[in-house]
Amino acid sequence: MTKSKNKESGRGRKRRGIKAPTSRYTREDRELALGVLDDLLDSEDLAKLHDALHEEFYGETEHLPAVWSEQIRDDVETQSAFAFLWWACFDAELSEDDPRTLAEYLLEQGELPLGARRFIESVRSARMRLYEVVLTRPGLSVTLRDALERGPPIRVRERSASEWLVRSDLVAARIVPGPSESLELDGGLFCYGDMQRDAALSSYELELRYSRKEDPEASEDIIRRRAVPVLHHEWRSFEMPTLQNFDGEGIVPTRVVFEFPRMASRTIAEGLDALHLLERTESEGAEPQWSWFGTTEDERVISLGWIELAEKELVLHTNSRERAEIGRAMLTEQVPGLHHVETDHQSIQEMIRAHSSNDGVDEQEELSARPEVREAISNLLENHQRSWLDEHIPALDGCTPREAARDGSLRPRLLALLDEQERHYERQIRQGSPAADPGWLRKELGLHEPFST
Numbered sequence: 293m294t295k296s297k298n299k300e301s302g303r304g305r306k307r308r309g310i311k312a313p314t315s316r317y318t319r320e321d322r323e324l325a326l327g328v329l330d331d332l333l334d335s336e337d338l339a340k341l342h343d344a345l346h347e348e349f350y351g352e353t354e355h356l357p358a359v360w361s362e363q364i365r366d367d368v369e370t371q372s373a374f375a376f377l378w379w380a381c382f383d384a385e386l387s388e389d390d391p392r393t394l395a396e397y398l399l400e401q402g403e404l405p406l407g408a409r410r411f412i413e414s415v416r417s418a419r420m421r422l423y424e425v426v427l428t429r430p431g432l433s434v435t436l437r438d439a440l441e442r443g444p445p446i447r448v449r450e451r452s453a454s455e456w457l458v459r460s461d462l463v464a465a466r467i468v469p470g471p472s473e474s475l476e477l478d479g480g481l482f483c484y485g486d487m488q489r490d491a492a493l494s495s496y497e498l499e500l501r502y503s504r505k506e507d508p509e510a511s512e513d514i515i516r517r518r519a520v521p522v523l524h525h526e527w528r529s530f531e532m533p534t535l536q537n538f539d540g541e542g543i544v545p546t547r548v549v550f551e552f553p554r555m556a557s558r559t560i561a562e563g564l565d566a567l568h569l570l571e572r573t574e575s576e577g578a579e580p581q582w583s584w585f586g587t588t589e590d591e592r593v594i595s596l597g598w599i600e601l602a603e604k605e606l607v608l609h610t611n612s613r614e615r616a617e618i619g620r621a622m623l624t625e626q627v628p629g630l631h632h633v634e635t636d637h638q639s640i641q642e643m644i645r646a647h648s649s650n651d652g653v654d655e656q657e658e659l660s661a662r663p664e665v666r667e668a669i670s671n672l673l674e675n676h677q678r679s680w681l682d683e684h685i686p687a688l689d690g691c692t693p694r695e696a697a698r699d700g701s702l703r704p705r706l707l708a709l710l711d712e713q714e715r716h717y718e719r720q721i722r723q724g725s726p727a728a729d730p731g732w733l734r735k736e737l738g739l740h741e742p743f744s745t
Contacts, residue, residue: 317414317471321407328408329381329394338394341387345380349521353528372528375420375480378466379524382416382479383517415478418468419516420523422496425461428454434477436465439493440500448475453483458718460711462489464523482527486712492526538594538684541612546637548608548620555629557603563627564599573598573678583679584608584619592690595683599623606630613637677730681737685709697737710734 333342350372356365381394392400395416399409423436426445434454435447439462448467457463466479484492499522503515537543552560561580564570570582582599597610597619608623610616616635623630681693688696688705696702713730720727 316473317407317410319471321405321411322471324405325408325411326377328404329398330377332398333377333380333394342380345384346376348384349376349379349524350528351521351525353525356528368528371480371482372524375482375520375524378479379420379517379520383419383520415466415468417513418466418479419513420464420466420479420520421516422493422523423463423465425457425459425463427459428457430455436463436467440497446475448477450477453477453481456719457483458715460715462492464492464527482523484527486715488526492523495522495526537611537615538588538686538690539612539614541614543611544613544637546610546613546616546635548610548616548623548635549633550606550608550623550630551604551633552606552629552631553604557601560606560627560629561601563629564601567622567626569596569622570599588684592684593682595679598679677728677733681733693733693737697739703739706737707739710739 332338356368384393385391386394386397395412398404399412422439424439425434426437427435431451431454432449433447434450434457435445437443437445446467462484464482465477467475468478470476496519499519500515503510503518564582565572569585571585572580572582574580580601583595584597584599585593586596587593596615597608600607608616608619610619620632620635624632684690684692687709688702691699691702693706696706710733717727717730
């Protein structure tokens with residue numbers, strides 16, 4: 293649940309199309325009104341209505357993906373329940389024969405205290421819409437723009453979400469007049485991940501278009517009210533897609549570790565230099581590394597992995613078990629003195645589960661706070677960015693970013709990938725985590741468009 297305030301002039305609200313409340317209310321008035329609505333919705337008299345609305349709002353997304361941690365599942369359930377309360381009370385019609393909402397019905401009873409009545413009157417016309425984040429001021433405000441209508445930006449005071457939202461994020465939210473007649477977010481907030489945003493936009497547009505066609509006499513307000521469950525479904529039903537590399541193998545980050553007890557690292561390095569499929573990529577002050585390349589049937593060069601060499605250990609990194617096994621055999625056969633120690637791997641789902649778990653969080657934070665660890669991680673990310681430029685990316689029809697930058701049909705997809713990298717970088721910086729600024733990639737690729745807003 294997001295609660296915030298925003299101080300703007302009445303003229304600004306009118307210009308942006310947001311109505312000022314008829315009168316002020318307090319936080320206590322808000323809590324009282326929502327409590328009364330919640331009790332009414334859960335009453336025995338409205339059990340059938342509650343069940344029907346619950347089924348419409350949740351649908352097939354009742355059960356969350358197993359990959360999510362217990363903490364994430366709890367957070368999602370809390371946000372879903374809050375958004376459901378607002379939709380069921382302020383948007384949904386009581387029945388086919390009664391177009392009133394539960395909030396309107398409660399107002400007609402005339403039994404609410406004045407402050408609680410003012411709250412309902414102030415927020416009952418605010419609809420959940422899709423917005424794109426234009427600007428954030430952490431701890432203060434978020435500036436949004438309607439993702440479909442692309443109207444003027446709207447700034448709202450938002451303390452909590454402004455700490456983790458970044459530019460170009462896609463969110464579903466309600467902008468309501470707050471207690472002090474300022475604009476704020478309330479009634480649920482759905483933020484769609486990079487792999488969700490396209491589906492959320494297209495599903496929402498399709499639902500609006502379908503509703504207008506099926507009920508041409510319905511007002512735009514009614515159309516928006518009916519479309520809220522679609523926004524919830526798209527946010528809640530996220531599942532990890534099946535990720536594959538260029539060879540069609542499942543993405544499973546894998547490490548192959550070797551030792552060379554009877555050989556000097558210099559000798560091992562000479563052996564690696566002699567392999568024609570490896571290319572040394574050293575940076576000043578860092579351990580030597582090699583990129584491992586292969587070729588496709590049409591003789592295109594693709595990246596298969598990379599190798600780190602330390603004083604007593606060599607590590608091969610690949611993105612699949614299959615490539616790791618091929619690399620293990622190649623190095624064992626062609627570099628004398630290497631002794632295979634272990635091969636370990638972790639699927640994307642396992643990585644997400646481990647990252648989202650609370651177990652070991654303190655140890656991880658303590659480790660990542662060390663300057664030498666942060667520097668090592670940043671160097672690793674920078675090396676990945678450099679190699680990424682020449683990797684064949686499935687999302688770019690198998691072309692490299694350099695090739696896509698010269699192809700007018702692929703350039704929009706490339707820019708979208710760069711946007712994703714920059715959003716991730718912003719989040720890492722906000723969280724105080726090690727990160728590598730991807731901004732230089734645009735210049736390297738000859739793409740000088742500003743970050744999309």
